[in-house]
Each structure stands twice: as C-alpha cells, then as structure tokens.
Amino acid sequence: MFTQDAFNVFWQTIDVMIKGMGGIFLFMFIFFLIVKGLDKIFPKEIERE
C-alpha cells in the first residue's frame, strides 16, 4: 500500500478517470442530441401537467 508502484498505477488511473469521465459525458451528450433529433423528426403530443 502507498508504494512507488502503487503511485505509478494511481497516476494511470487518474489518466483513465479524466478520459473516462470525459468519454461518458461525450457519449451522453451525443445521446442527448440523438433524443432531441428523433424528437424533432418524429414529433409527439405535449401535455403540460
């Protein structure tokens, strides 16, 4: 625990964290655009509650 090797792996996980979180947000944003796009192309009724 907390050895030099552990810190080396830790910095790798930080790299994965940045890319991973960025990637998930990117994916979800693309899905958001898909949902919005489908919504526009195939419109539906809207009832305010």
Added chain:
Amino acid sequence: MGGLFVGLFALTWQQLIMIIVGSVLIYLAIKKEYEPTLLLPIGFGAILVNIPFSAAINQISGGTEIEGALTTFFNFGILTEVFPLLIFVGIGAMIDFSPLFKNPKLLLFGAAAQFGIFFTMALAALFGFTLKQSASIGIIGAADGPTSIYVATRFAKELLGPISVAAYSYMALVPIIQPPVIKLLTTKDERRIRMEGVAKSVSKTTLILFPIIVTVVAGLVAPTSVALIGFLMFGNLIRECGVLNKLSLAAQNELASIVTLLLGISIAATMTADRFLQPSTLIIIGLGLVAFIFDTAGGVLFAKFLNLFMKEKINPMIGAAGISAFPMSARVIHNLGQEEDQFNFLLMHAVSANVSGQIGSVIAGGLILALVS
C-alpha cells in the same frame, strides 16, 4: 466407517467460515430480501464449493482432474461472457426509455453519477491493486451487476467473487447508502425544489430507432463497448418493435431468471476459502461502498453545479438517481423529496435520471474496457 466422515475430518476452519458466509448471504437474501435472485444462488454456491472434496468444482483424484459442474458452468458461462451478455438482453427488454425522452437533459446525470467508479479505481490503485484489478473494483460503482461481472471477467477473474458479492449487496443497500450522502451535500431548501412535470407521448418509430442508433454510435466511437451496449439495446429493440411480444416477455422473464440463477451459482465457483478469505476481499467490500457513496456525491454535486447556470432549478437529489440501480434509486429520491415536502413529486424526473444511469453504467464499462486494455 472412517471413510464416511472423510469430509468432516478434512473440513478446515477457513471452509467453515465460508459456509457461514454462504449462510449469511442466504439469510440476507431471504430475510432482508437483499437482491435475492443473485445473493441466494451465490450463497448456496459458496456452501457447495467449500464442502471438502466437493464434486461441484474440479477435484484431482488419483492424478486425474475430475470436472465439477460449477466449474463447467463457470467456464462456459462466465469466462466466455455468455451469461452477463444474455442478462443484458433481459435487462434491455425490461427498460422503458420513454421517460428519457420526456426530459433528455437528465441524460447528463447518467454520466455524472459514474464518478464513483473512477474515484474508487484510483483509491484501489493506492491499496496496491494492479491497473486492471483497480478497474474491476471501481466498476462496482456502476451499480450494475452484469457490467461488474463482465469487466471483472476480462480484467481480474481472481477477484470475481468479492466483486460480485459487493456489487449486488450494495445495490440492495441503495436505500441505506444514498440518503445520508444526499442530506450531507444538500440543504433543506434544495431538497424542496419542485420540478415541473412534462408528460409527452413518444412515437413508436423513435423508440425503435433509439436502440439501433445508440448501438451504431457507441460502436463507432468505442468498438469495445459494442457487446455490452449492443446486447442491452438488442433486448430493448425486441421490446419496442411490437412484433416480438412473446420473445420480449421471454427475455424479461424466463431468460433473465434462468441466466441469473446460473450466473449466481457459477460465480460461487470462485468463492473457495483459499481465494475468498484474503485481506483483499475486505478491502474490495470497503471500496465498493466508497464507489456507491461517490457515485451519489458526483450526481448531486453535478446537479448543484448545473443549478448555477439554469433558470429552472433542478432538485439536486435527482443527480443521485443517475446510478444504474433501477428503480430503487428513483424511489429513494422520490421518498426523500416527499419527506421534505409531501407535495413534491420527483418520481418521473428521478426515473428519467435512473434510466440514464442504466445507459451510463454500460458506457462506463465499455470505456473502461477500451481505456484500460
């Protein structure tokens, strides 16, 4: 006569502890109803494999290896990833994506609430786990059993037992884990924020196209995620196409039930005393809890961050529903909202975030496979 008691005399204290562990899992499944579909088979399997000379797992007798049934199930269903993927078909057939279309911006919470995965992964690295083991431990935070099993099978088969037990136990404990974290990070006024409901009817074409487009997009951006997201979306397409109702019901019920049973008992093949009774098991179980706490925190804090810029405020508790534990997390958020204000109906929004979490967790699994491989 002594031959009759050969098993009894060979029983070690470690095996006895594992039999007790198995019994506790069965107790939690039956008495507390903690994910019984998984914890009961895992618990019973743990007993099966820890009986001395158990024929349920491979044994060496007279120099030859005799294959045990559970080892066969494990090799066929888990190592080949068949069981988790078939479960994804069942889950896909159960998911109704229409709440997502009612409030698509809540999709972002399905991303924010995956933070616990990466935080825990980093923490696991500090405890001396390798990168692949850390990734497998972190994915407990996906709050999605099949994804955890899928990633652990690829990266750290030796940790599959404790990872599965932690993932399914904490999924069952969401109503206990999430409320204190949410209360710690939000004020009473924030928890009282009301959100306007929008009831929309979603066209059938949209619901059919969504799983297909998502699979293609996910596949093009991260091909390693195709199996995970593809099987989930395949199940959903069966549900939404409208011409495979029998198959859809079979996927939701018979397929999901049978494969869950086999998955649970097969995982137990890895829960032999020599493998399970390690200090790493306790660390993994502790880290699993950290993952769920930081998932919740990630979602809540992201909602608070968005509120800095938004005219129509979001109740920050909705962010916590961005985990995959469906529909438990959505119910927890709704109940918390009603505790503060009995006329605050957050269920619909929480369900939207929760469905986003189901997509987010699978995407997170796919990305981890891509980034760590």
